Every structure is written in C-alpha cells, then in structure tokens.
Amino acid sequence: MNDNNLVQSVDRALSILESLAEYPNGAGITEISKSLGLSKATVHRLISTLKSRDFVTQSKNTDQYYLGYKLLYLSSCVSNNMDIFKVSRPIISHFADKVDATVHLSILDDTCTNIIYLDKIEPTNSNKTFVMSSKVGKKAPCYCTAAGKLLLSSYSDEEIREIMKDVDFKIHTERTIKNIDEFIEEIHEVREKGYALDKHEYDSGIICISMPIYGNGGKIELAMSVTGLIIYSTIEDLIALKEPLGKVSKEISDTIKYL
Template structure:
C-alpha cells in the first residue's frame, strides 16, 4: 500500500527539481529553458534558478554548443549506488555470464521501475568470444518501455488485466518499429499467452533488428522481481533459434530464483 502524502509536508522546490530531472531523463538529447518551462508549467525564471543549482551540484550539465541541458554524471553515480546494493545482481551474475558464453548471445537482467511503466537494465553480459562487431542500444541503468520489451511484458504478466490497464492508463504506445504493440488490448491478449507459457518475446518491437526472449526470476513470495532476457539480432538468428535455448534458459532462471528464495534478508 502506498503511503498517503500530505501536500503540506512537501518541499515545492525539491518537487520541481525532481520534475526537471525526470523530464531531462526522458529527453536525453537535451532541453532548453523554454521547453522545460512550457512542458512543466513553470516560469522561465523558476526553471533557470533550479537548473542553475542542479548544474552547480553536477546533476545537470549544459551543452555549450546549443545551450541545452542534459542529465549529468552525478545522476549516474546515484543509480550505480542503488544497483551496487542489489545483491541479486551478484547472485545472478555467474549464471547469466556462463549462459551468455555458452550460447554466444547477450543476456540482460532487468527490473521494473517504480511506476511499472518501464524496465531498467541492471546488468548486461556480452559473450567473450562471439566474434560479432554488433552492439545493442541497451546499457546498465537505461530504461526501456515495459509494453514492447520481452522482460517488460513478462514482468507485467504477474498482474491482473485490470491492474495492467491502471498501470498503463497514461502511457502512450509509441511505435518504435513496425512490430511495436500499439494498444493495451493487443498487449493484454499477448500477456494471456505469457502467463500460460512463462516466457515472453520481443519480436523486433523496440530495437530494429533485435529479438529477445525473457524468463522470470521469483522471490520468496513467488513474485516476479526480475527477468533475464536472451537478446540477438535477426541477421544471425530467428525466434525459433532462441526457442531452442528455452528449456536451458528457464533452468538458469530457476537456479537464480532458488538462491533468491533461500537468501537471508
């Protein structure tokens, strides 16, 4: 149950600073004072005052060529601190590292963000000797939409249909590729299949040329707390090629889940 917030206890300047940081996180190419003012319904003088403070504290940087503001490296240090405290990353690491090298494909470890509208990549393992000069857009700490990623759809599948509709009621279904799911009804139909099969697919829905297969990691309460995804490019593999690894991939997730279930709290 979420804590009820008494607005009188909130510090307005801090709330506005967080709104600015959230907006900049969604616009990695940067934003000017005018755009921030318009979209956050704050005066330019208020935006300038807050962003000057954030810049001084290195949470925001300014591109001197176009004068736009972007998130600074200090934000990354905060996210890295959180990630470093997630012991399940250490638990999962040897298993996903071993599997990535066996199959020669990239493995991601992901969790949902607080709003359950995005996934966060908390680990990424690239095989040591794949012989491929292909990189993926995913990076540790990066977010991706929950509705068009294999891990995201799997994480959503633990919720009821009504809960999913409530979580995504304000989400715009952006078409990243021709295959991107573009409606809540289509998404829920697919999630019905995911619940039955206990795995999910991203069939070139977020990154062009990239397909992914995800399986769940559970905690003591049998709640899906994370997902691992096997990612590859269509230049080398098809969906059927990934499915050949499904049983072994599920076993990797089960082994990680067992350790999560028996870990001390």
C-alpha cells in the same frame, strides 16, 4: 505520494538529470528548456546547482552539459548494496559470454505499466557490433517488451485491464501491439509457454526472449531477458535458448530466496 507533497524545484532538477540522460553528446540550456517546457532562466538556475554538486558537468569547449560523475558514485552504491546484483552478475556475465548476446534484468515500475532496466550485461568479446537504446534505469512500456509481458503475466486478466486502462498504445514499429485485447491475448500465450517474446515490437530489428526470476513465495520478482539483433539472430534462435535461459534464471531464483 500525493502531488501536493512534491517539491517543485527538486522535481524539476531530477527532470533535468533524466533529460540529460537522453543526450550522450551533451545538451545546452535551450535544448533542455525546450524538452522540459521550462524557461531558460529556471533551467540555468537548477543546472548551476546540480553542477556545483557534481551531478552535472559542463564542457569548457562547447558549453554543453552532461551527467556528472557523482551519479556514477551513487550508482555504484546502489549496486554494491543490492544483494541481487552480487548474486546475479557473475551468473549472467558467464551466460552472456556463452550465448554472445546482451542480457537484461528488469522489474516493474510503481505503475506496473513500464519496466525499469535494473542491469544490462553485454558479452565480453563479441564480434557483433550494434548499439541498443536500453540503459540501466531507463523505462520501457510493458506492452511491447518481452520483460513487460513476462512480469505482467502473473496478474489476472482483470488486473491487467485495470493496470493498463489509461495506457496509450503508442505504435513503435509495425509489429507493436495496438490495444488491450491484443495484449491480453499475448499474455495468455506467455502463461502457456512460460516465456515472453519481443518480435521487434519496441525497436525495429531488435528481438528478445524473457523468463522469470522468482522470489520468496514463488512470486515473479524480476525478468531476465536475452536480446539480439535480427541480422544476427532469429526468433527461433532465441526460443532455442529457452532451456539454458531457464536454468540460469532458476539458479538465480534459488539463490535470492535466501537473501
């Protein structure tokens, strides 16, 4: 869609919802205004509209704004209407409990420079206590995530260079890939091994292994990833999950081919 076709007020309202997603404890008009570079009057007008439709709620005690319950309804509608979730969730849930680790399902965004977390399933009775920044619907850069590397590995080197030509390789940790040449070198390793790793390149202390889920025609459609914390696991521990993770991703692949 061309920028000329965008409706500014709708775009800004959606930006407010995305902004509020980053404030689990709520945010005020001033905070939202500063984060989006909009006037307080504009934010107040838009957020009042969102509140009237239950997309935003407001605390009576603090006047802070939060994402509203209407979004839960929309989220459930998306999940219920996507056959991939019906197929994958029971399989992934069982696997997450078995390996006692969080499992993500990811896809490339429209630019192919970021992943979008489609699903996040945590083990039911884990003794490991930690909170990860990943959220369903949130984006993360391809160059420093296992899923991103895995999903881009199906493209040629030339295609990847074209896709990534305007990407700023922001340094998230001391291990973050710093440029396109390093990234291409990493992609070669992913193709050779059949899996991708995140060696705490995006979030300090968080590691990940990712393997493909294929759709019709043998094309990589999704990435399935097991995520761990280095105080509980090592990279070697995750690599040891390659075979069981591969079996699970193949089981999902074989099923979604017929959807």
